[in-house]
Amino acid sequence: MTPADGTTAVTGPAARLLSRILRRDLLAHAYLVTGPGEDRREALAAGFAGVLLCRSPGLDEAGPAPCGTCPACGKFRRRTHPDFLEVRPDGAMIRIDQVRALCAALAFAPLEGERRVCLVHGAHRMNPEAANAFLKTLEEPPAGTFFLLTAPTARSVLSTIASRCQPVRTRAARPAETAAGLPGEPGAALAAAVLADGDPERAAAYLAPPVAEMRRRLLDAVSAEAPADPARLLELAAGLAEDREQLAAALGVMRALVRDLLLVQGGGGVSDLELANPDFAAAVRSVAARRDAADLAAFSAWLDRAEVWLERNVAPDFLAEGMLLAWWGAGAA
Ligand SMILES: [Zn+2]
Incomplete structure (x- = not known):
């Protein structure tokens, strides 16, 4: 513009x-x-x-x-x-x-x-x-x-x-509009734009290598069929909790994932490009097929609370571990 x-x-x-x-x-x-x-x-x-x-x-x-x-x-x-x-x-x-x-x-x-x-x-x-x-x-x-x-x-x-x-x-941009102005691979740009609610400045931060790498590791871990062993989950949580910005981004990654899962579960032939995570479309579809919608809603409510806790300076490692436990807890329920 x-x-x-x-x-x-x-x-x-x-x-x-x-x-x-x-x-x-x-x-x-x-x-x-x-x-x-x-x-x-x-x-x-x-x-x-x-x-x-x-x-x-x-x-x-x-x-x-x-x-x-x-x-x-x-x-x-x-x-x-x-x-x-x-x-x-x-x-x-x-x-x-x-x-x-x-x-x-x-x-x-x-x-x-x-x-x-x-x-x-x-x-x-x-x-x-x-x-x-x-x-x-x-x-x-x-x-x-x-x-x-x-x-x-x-x-x-x-x-x-x-x-x-x-x-x-100002009016928020649609994520696809924002993604078109971002450098790099289109799927990752779209995912970054979705995480940033269409805000180009924040989206650029989500494209930065540490955030992109964190997102890949987190999505790999939570889309696995079973939780990794506790030691590896704790290691992942410790990495997410290294700083507050990264933890906030991790919560955003999970929120976008939940949105995708509910979208796919809603049926109606959702195309990959309608997903927030088009580059993880296969993983999203496989998780959507085995996750219960009520569990996802419970996890989504946990994310709402976590964002408040993050603002109130609750310890990042507690939140990061809690997020992974809540995710796998929802899956086991
Ligand atoms: Zn005039």
Whole structure:
């Protein structure tokens, strides 16, 4: 997706809401754009900025769009609009001097129209000093100034900042769309995209060799007809528990597997490419043939609890061993 220019409409689930807000003149002074895909977040935020600056935007029920022909649209498209300010990370972080420069610019009234738009790209990359300085401006925004922030999730931003912004979410990509943009073998790319719920950034992490290797070992182990001997299962669990990220990925692998198994058991001639794990299709079908659906539902409920435990910092080795025991326990029941 190319970044929105001054003629790009806002689309997706956020669009109707934004049209309604603009028609009723109920704009908040700050919005936090979150959701999968950095390019989607940037496109939505830039589209929204273009609409806010346009002198006569279209406000259809389907979503707002800048007129594309007024002087404001022309300047926004060329990125020369004096009332459009951007801050983006300098290297890895947004630093306090960048925030100070922004605040200094905001001391003056908007130059051209009634509105001024500040787009903060990657608000989760503000270092703590920058975030605290920005918070002061966000608490007492100058008249006519609108802040648009982008970040992967609301939780990735300082909570005091997130709580002062209205949330706007991008549309999640379908896994197959995401997989098409990933390098490497198509089956593994699709599986990574499914594990990441279509989020290209997270999907790329699932493609990294350690995660791909972990996934292969885990799927090999749990698709075996009988559990490996206890010593080997403990060894596998210890490997999964090496770090929290890997354990979270392992829970995701099992969740995607359960989804596949229930899909196959549901019948109706599911094709390999409809599976989250098309590269393990044969193993998925053989496990589906011998596993009981009620046991799988019980294991799925265990996964739900495990994700809560992981957030609450339960010991990773306890969770990893528990996961394998729950899996084989479900099979033995
Ligand atoms: Zn316009």
